[in-house]
Amino acid sequence: MPNRRKFLKTIPAVPALSAMPATAAKIPAKRDYFKELGLRTFINAAGTYTTLTASLMQPEAVAAIEYASKHFVRLNELQDACGKRIADLLGAEAAMISSGAAGALLAGTAACVAGKDPEKIKRLPDSAGMKNEVLIQKSHRYGYDHAVRAAGVTMIEIETTAEYERAVNERTAMALFFNDADPRGQIKVEEWIALGKKHKIPTFNDAAADVPPVENLTKYIKMGFDLVTFSGGKNIRGPQSAGLLFGRKDLIEAAKMNVSPNSDSVGRGCKVNKEEILGMTVALENYMKRDHAAEMREGERRVNVIAAAVRSLPGVTTDIQLPAIANRVPHLHVKWDFNKMSVRDVVTKLRDGEPSIEVTPSGRDALVINTWVAQPGDAEIVAKRLKEVLKAALA
Numbered sequence: 001m002p003n004r005r006k007f008l009k010t011i012p013a014v015p016a017l018s019a020m021p022a023t024a025a026k027i028p029a030k031r032d033y034f035k036e037l038g039l040r041t042f043i044n045a046a047g048t049y050t051t052l053t054a055s056l057m058q059p060e061a062v063a064a065i066e067y068a069s070k071h072f073v074r075l076n077e078l079q080d081a082c083g084k085r086i087a088d089l090l091g092a093e094a095a096m097i098s099s100g101a102a103g104a105l106l107a108g109t110a111a112c113v114a115g116k117d118p119e120k121i122k123r124l125p126d127s128a129g130m131k132n133e134v135l136i137q138k139s140h141r142y143g144y145d146h147a148v149r150a151a152g153v154t155m156i157e158i159e160t161t162a163e164y165e166r167a168v169n170e171r172t173a174m175a176l177f178f179n180d181a182d183p184r185g186q187i188k189v190e191e192w193i194a195l196g197k198k199h200k201i202p203t204f205n206d207a208a209a210d211v212p213p214v215e216n217l218t219k220y221i222k223m224g225f226d227l228v229t230f231s232g233g234k235n236i237r238g239p240q241s242a243g244l245l246f247g248r249k250d251l252i253e254a255a256k257m258n259v260s261p262n263s264d265s266v267g268r269g270c271k272v273n274k275e276e277i278l279g280m281t282v283a284l285e286n287y288m289k290r291d292h293a294a295e296m297r298e299g300e301r302r303v304n305v306i307a308a309a310v311r312s313l314p315g316v317t318t319d320i321q322l323p324a325i326a327n328r329v330p331h332l333h334v335k336w337d338f339n340k341m342s343v344r345d346v347v348t349k350l351r352d353g354e355p356s357i358e359v360t361p362s363g364r365d366a367l368v369i370n371t372w373v374a375q376p377g378d379a380e381i382v383a384k385r386l387k388e389v390l391k392a393a394l395a
Contacts (some may be wrong), residue, residue: 015139042356043378047327047370048209048234049199052358055373057283058237064282065275068281075261082281092182093248096256097232097277099270101208103259104229104245105350109134111227111254112202113151121258123249124266125152131173135164135201137152137185140178144206148176151266160186161195175274179207179220180326193224202226202251208243209234209326214292227251235329235372238283239276243327274340286334296329302371302379303332309383311388329372334386335365341393343367350390 034041048054057065079096098104113130114120120130134148138157145155153173175196182189189205196203205220208231220228227247233240245255259267278342300320307318307367319333343361350357359382360368364385369386371379 032274040356042351043381044358044374044376045332045369045371045382046358046360048231048373050240054137054231054233054240055235055237056375057233057239057279057285060286061238061279068275068278071274074273075277076256076279076306077318078274079256079272082277082365083252085204085281086244086284089284090221090244090246091218092228092246093249094252095244096252097272097280098229098243098255098259099244099272100233100241101206101229101231101243102144102147103254103267103270103272105144105204105206106150106270107255107259108204108227108229108245108251109151109153109174109176110249110258110266112204113153114254114258116250116254116257121262121266122264124258125150127152131171133167133169133171134173135167136178137181137187139184139186140176140181142178142181142207144158145176145178158187161191164195168201172201173197175201175203176329177203177205177225179205179210183324194229196226197224202248205229210328211235211287212296212328214288214290217288221247231278232283235327236283236287237373238280238287242272242276242280244280244284260378299330299372302374303330303369305379306369306371306383306386307332307334309387310390313387313394315394316390327370329370332369333362334367334369336390336394340365341390346386346389346393350385353385353389355381355385357385359386 028061044052046052051180082097083095087093110124113127113132114124132153133156134153135156135158136145138159141157150154156167158167175192177189177192187195193203203225204227205225206229207220208229210216211230212235217230225247227245230236231246232238232242232244246252258265260269260271262268267314307320310316311318316334316336321331321333322328323331343364343366346367347359347361350359362368369382371382372376
């Protein structure tokens with residue numbers, strides 16, 4: 001295969017290419033793309049799950065993406081400028097836009113392992129001879145720590161402070177904390193930070209789904225974590241494939257060196273384009289200015305509309321819950337006589353009906369509804385459809 005760089009150098013000398021007009025293609029007439037592809041859209045009454053394409057972007061973020069799509073810009077300069085803007089907003093030393101929170105986990109871990117050393121960066125995930133162990137509480141293990149392991153590290157599970165102290169050694173690169181698991185772990189968040197500082201080990205908090213409240217965006221860096229990540233495409237409502245990584249300046253600088261657009265890096269595939277970088281920045285700016293109290297009232301109103309619609313049915317009970325940490329928005333739990341219709345059957349009927357509605361089964365003993373990222377008017381539709389399905393089953 002020809003060398004790509006050599007090929008690119010020849011482009012200006014090729015008349016047919018250099019003479020190409022710099023005009024945008026004609027925009028086609030409005031199309032229903034998903035319908036053309038045979039896809040059904042749905043009302044999201046489940047939440048910000050990646051498989052359900054998380055949330056709908058804020059109009060301001062979409063406008064920023066459209067703006068960026070019409071201009072060329074040097075990617076590293078854009079990343080640096082947007083990183084500075086985000087760091088200022090969040091009170092951090094430095095920040096960057098990552099390819100989601102998972103991309104931030106890989107970038108941050110690589111920063112702690114290889115740092116800014118070009119040779120080490122090229123070698124990852126071969127981390128032999130480097131600091132390549134990550135401390136984590138056993139109760140904090142989760143599917144997303146695969147992104148951490150992708151940097152070539154070994155996860156060292158501990159449960160108590162004494163075990164932490166014994167596990168620390170010259171190979172310890174980082175101490176990972178899964179924010180939503182704080183209630184389950186024996187070492188609480190404040191002590192986790194203190195232990196990291198005591199042993200001079202960078203602490204990394206994965207708080208991907210942990211807004212609202214908006215104060216969480218600045219809380220954990222103020223507490224003393226060296227690195228923090230949030231997902232961009234959940235309740236912040238930026239691009240789903242973007243995330244925030246912020247914290248210590250030296251670690252953020254190293255993280256950027258370990259990912260795209262640097263070609264020989266473990267994170268080369270974690271590409272974030274100019275549209276996502278700008279769109280994520282604008283989404284964060286706008287999110288921090290929103291009326292969060294009003295949004296919470298609207299979230300409560302929506303689930304109450306659905307609860308009121310089904311409570312009159314025989315044997316149906318409802319309970320509105322607010323999760324302790326992650327996805328801290330109103331969730332409606334609905335129960336009924338499952339001998340007459342299972343939770344799974346109700347999920348299927350709502351999905352297959354018109355319009356299609358996605359909700360979440362909580363095992364076999366409850367249906368969970370979260371309309372936080374649904375569109376205005378969707379709660380009323382969900383209420384009507386759910387009542388119809390349960391009424392027919394319970395008759």
